[in-house]
Amino acid sequence: MRMLIALAALGLAAIPAATAQDFAIINGRVITNTGDGVIENGTVLVRGGQITGVSADLAVPEGLRTVDANGGWVTPGIFAPVSQLGLVEVGAESSARDTAASGSSFSASIDVADGFNPNSSHLAVNRMEGVTRYAVYPSTGANLIAGQGALGHTGGGYDSLFDTQSFMYAEMGQSGANSAGGSRSAAWAFLEAAFADARGYPGRYLNSPQGEALGRTDAAAMVEVVRGRMPLVVTVNRASDILRLIRFQEDNRAVRLIIRGGAEAWMVADELADSGIPVLLDPMRNLPGSFESLGSTLTAAQRLNAAGVTVAYTTDTADGYINARLLPQHAGNAVAHGVPWDAAFRAITLTPAEIYGVGDRYGALATGYAADIVIWDGDPLEVMSAPTHVFVDGEETDMESRQTRLRDRYADLEDETPFAYRR
Known part of the structure; x- marks a missing residue:
């Protein structure tokens, strides 16, 4: 029973709170999926869970949180x-x-x-x-x-x-x-x-x-x-x-x-x-x-x-x-x-x-679309590339899962605590 409760807690922890955020993604290679094509060194503005602007010369309002893509690829989320x-x-x-x-x-x-x-x-x-x-x-x-x-x-x-x-x-x-x-x-x-x-x-x-x-x-x-x-x-x-x-x-x-x-x-x-x-x-x-x-x-x-x-x-x-x-x-x-x-x-x-x-x-990065956005460390169609940030409806999600938590829990083989009590 104790193990079942622990596993249930691990599963529930995977569900983040659904709160849209206002922010700007900067310094990214933006794949718009629109007639704007690919925008180098682009900026994506998000307010209230929706995209409000996408451009290479977009001004970021003062005080707005920024997420630096560091030259990574910024794309719509996978459907x-x-x-x-x-x-x-x-x-x-x-x-x-x-x-x-x-x-x-x-x-x-x-x-x-x-x-x-x-x-x-x-x-x-x-x-x-x-x-x-x-x-x-x-x-x-x-x-x-x-x-x-x-x-x-x-x-x-x-x-x-x-x-x-x-x-x-x-x-x-x-x-x-x-x-x-x-x-x-x-x-x-x-x-x-x-x-x-x-x-x-x-x-x-x-x-x-x-x-x-x-x-x-x-x-x-x-x-x-x-x-x-x-x-x-x-x-x-x-x-x-x-x-x-x-x-x-x-x-x-x-x-x-x-x-x-x-x-x-x-x-x-x-x-x-x-x-x-x-x-x-x-x-x-x-x-x-x-x-x-x-x-x-x-x-x-x-x-x-x-x-x-x-x-x-x-x-x-x-x-x-x-x-x-x-x-x-x-x-x-x-x-x-x-x-x-x-x-x-x-x-x-x-x-x-x-x-x-x-x-x-x-499915696109354009004004009025839901802010489903992924920042990748390289070409998303290259097998060695991976997301660094994932946003769903403007909410930044945790980059972890039950598998990663189990990996981290048991990664320290020097820990003398019994396995059932490790966090």
Whole structure:
């Protein structure tokens, strides 16, 4: 019991108080993600948690606190477009994992916000490495529709989810085929029936709680999707599945689709560009994990970028539920395989914010944007660079986590105090 209390205290200590600060960051190489490009020796002014000015010749008001970047890179915070932060503490332990409801009859009405834990130790680990915003995904359970995701920040506290019911998530391709009874045809029949149920809600359910595919509660949740008010994120990888999804959008013009996965998306890049469907892609995906991803290649990001497809990067191949912090490394590998630096950095900051409809608030250093700012000691896409300061909504966060505190606690092997009593 004593050890459990100690571990709980370590986890709670990772959550800083949410108090926005007024300050100026000076002497930085400012990456704006706007038409202003890169500002050498720039200054960023912050008041009340928002950016109020960005310029090379900006005057700092007298008495305002300054943070000297010492020539370091000043960037927007990293936005992870796919994660399960706050839903998984220990992946191999079911009681510490709240991602899927395989035994439940509900699907579309499941909301990750109801299972989100803002005290998760993984939030601080990712924040220390520059992640300030992220999307939280459910996993599929009863059928190919997993439920509703949310958007969060790593600043800590019980308001960590700043936007809930942000998107609906479903899996097609081989996973959807398995969920629907064994074939892709059955998966598409189920999805079409689910849309028909939602369009017929509530009239279709006046005499029965069950529609063709969805129960009354799930159909009510899907109404937001079929009317275009909530995007539908769909996992597909095979090129033919992506083309089928494009046809689905053509038949359902109001629906806003987002592709997750897209291992073979580069094969149909022109069609994707014409459709306007964005892709959440892991640029490190190279070796196929299944027959539907035989076309995986490290040049996929470059080919999609060249075709004009909107792409945001994920860490799906690196235990994405906790390792959103590796996004800069994945973006750096995209640069190594032909993506321009500014496009790759945008793909882990402003582009994911735009895909989820919050690009007017997050992902750039510009007047009116939230002060999610990271100061790095070098190029953030270089694997040896690291953040020196991280601000979330204008609050400077602690550069520590449960892992760093445990490291410091046991670093002094000469300490004769019993391990259980060391601080």
